[in-house]
Amino acid sequence: MIEEKRENSKLRMQDSAEFIDSAKDNLKKERFKAAVDHAIDGCIAANDAFTIQHLGKKASISHYEALDLHREASKKFDSSQTNNLRFLLDERHKLTYRAIKATKEQAETDIKKAIDVISWIAEHI
Numbered sequence: 001m002i003e004e005k006r007e008n009s010k011l012r013m014q015d016s017a018e019f020i021d022s023a024k025d026n027l028k029k030e031r032f033k034a035a036v037d038h039a040i041d042g043c044i045a046a047n048d049a050f051t052i053q054h055l056g057k058k059a060s061i062s063h064y065e066a067l068d069l070h071r072e073a074s075k076k077f078d079s080s081q082t083n084n085l086r087f088l089l090d091e092r093h094k095l096t097y098r099a100i101k102a103t104k105e106q107a108e109t110d111i112k113k114a115i116d117v118i119s120w121i122a123e124h125i
Contacts, residue, residue: 001069002060004052009125012049012058016042016118023111032102033095039107039114040092043085046118053125063089077124081117088113 019042026035047066048058054073059066067082067089074080091110095102 001057001065003057004048006053006056009049009053012045012052013122013125016045016049018042019045020111020115020118023107023114027104027107027111030104032104032107035107036091036102036110037096039111040088040096043088043114043117046121047081047085050121050125063092074124079120081120084113084117088117 019038023035023037023039023042026032026038044063044066047070051058051066051069051073054076055069057069059069067085070085071080071082074082088110091106094100095106
């Protein structure tokens with residue numbers, strides 16, 4: 001884990017918005033793998049913002065460490081996005097790091113799921 005100043009939370013949410021805009025643009029241009037990758041980058045940035053805001057820290061290089069931090073930061077709320085984050089991180093490993101083509105349907109689904117995660121996080125910051 002990496003200690004972070006809480007004011008960096010806002011910057012990571014701005015990063016998240018930029019990645020989602022890029023994901024939507026890639027979807028329109030039929031760059032489906034890039035759309036998926038950027039949607040998930042948006043989730044990672046938003047989750048960083050969430051854990052920075054609530055814990056003063058973010059995950060190091062391990063995205064799965066990010067799940068643990070999300071779970072910890074979510075304890076004071078009635079819900080979390082741990083399952084959706086896990087799905088998207090698994091999707092990234094399955095799809096974007098391998099020689100597999102992404103489909104329009106995958107990109108649309110992953111962008112929607114990413115937006116759901118980011119929206120939940122925005123409401124809980």
